[in-house]
Amino acid sequence: MARWKPDVPDADATPEPLYLRRREFLGLGAAGAVGAAIAPLAALAGEDGPAGPALPAASRVDLAGGEAPTPWKAVTTYNNFYEFGSGKDDPARLAGSLRTRPWTVSVEGEVKRPRVLDVDEILRVAPLEERVYRLRCVEAWSMVVPWVGFPLAELVRRLEPTSRARYVAFETLLDPAQMPGQRSRVLEWPYLEGLRIDEAVHPLTLVAVGLYGRVLPSQNGAPLRLVVPWKYGFKSAKSIVRIRFMEEPPRTTWARMAPSEYGFYANVNPAVDHPRWSQAKERRIGEFLRRPTLPFNGYAAEVAGLYAGLDPRKLF
């Protein structure tokens, strides 16, 4: 008696993980068809301006000395977000795989009540404001960015850290399926950054959820990220899924990778060079000549008091 044989060899069958995700592909197909139809129209409408769902802000504060913001296209195509690859244009090309809803943030450690918050709850913590900040990357380039968000202090207050909380750590999503850069061990994933608690509740420290009056694009750290304008950009963790209050300083990613090059504070400081390049000047994106870098990225009047008594040489 002949035994039943499947008419599709195993090698040709859909692997189970893909089978389980089959509905996503249906969705992608439909989205792709619509996208293909719309794309030429978008090109005609001038695709280089701000795009995406609008995110109105109740107020606007310019904290970049009246400088014109760096164009939307540069802000959204020139990114350091190694979770999507180490090339500057990788995040803009590859961040489409990030799903920003549903999204939760786990609050842990030295808090009265550890819990998991939905991102839409976090968005209602405080009225959204637009803040125009300078952004200085540790690689000696800089931008002027109109963020939409609210002070991190508002969130910290509601999370009720205990009196033992002296530091707060921020962890980025770990999911190589959504973040293709995590498939290679370029950094130790997940990305971890942190602040001293008084830095975290400083009024300049922002939870950003938008850019140019639009919902934050994935390549810029959607759905929520930090913005700490007096520190090098890598301190501002993106796509945050965990906030942990701690007694001891967290072992942050870049400081762990190269302790001689990236410190915990990482305050913008023209007097302390990166071992491999000078930090005295920076290239503002869109400008030819480098301009002098300002101590604390120009926010010394607001934040220098946080570091009174600390050796400035240690503040790198």
Added chain:
Amino acid sequence: MRRPWLEPAVVVAGLAPLAKLAADALTGGLGANPIEEALNRLGFWALTWLAVSLVPTPAREWLGVAWPARVGRPLGLLAFSYALLHFLFYVGVDKFFDWPVVATDLSKRPFIAVGFAALLLLAPLAITSTDAWVRRLGYRRWKRLHRLVYAAAALAVIHFLWRVKADRRKPLAFAAVFALLLAARVPGWVAAARRRPAGREGGIGG
């Protein structure tokens, strides 16, 4: 086979990345930080042509293909040209002739110092690339001098390796290619050393 088109083809191919760079610069194709992108591309092509210029000798020894040897010289000169452009672009555009900064970079920053050393090692090879110089030095001495190319390649790879922040995959790929090309030469050198009576040449040269 004569293949009269071979050398012009190499020159055209060699200048193509430069043409692409110019076209991209004019059309905004270099992204938000065009100076950084141009500098990176020039360095990348210097390393690439340097690697390609090392192919002809092993191609002859291992595959018995002789024609690539004819384009060894233009390939080497392309590598040097891109390396020189890379350096001039760094001084004249990236730093805009900010000499104190350039001097500090060259003396205090090892990654820039080794890159500059690689360029300095390539310079005498470019200068002595003519037939007249081969005659003047004698083939054996000329050949020994041109082994500096391996030191230059090693320094150039170290320059790239020390430049990147965390993602070492591209510089390590270049390191692997150069290691392979060097390894392919070793049996030839050993055989040549055996053929020569001991003591005449001295050392490991020849």
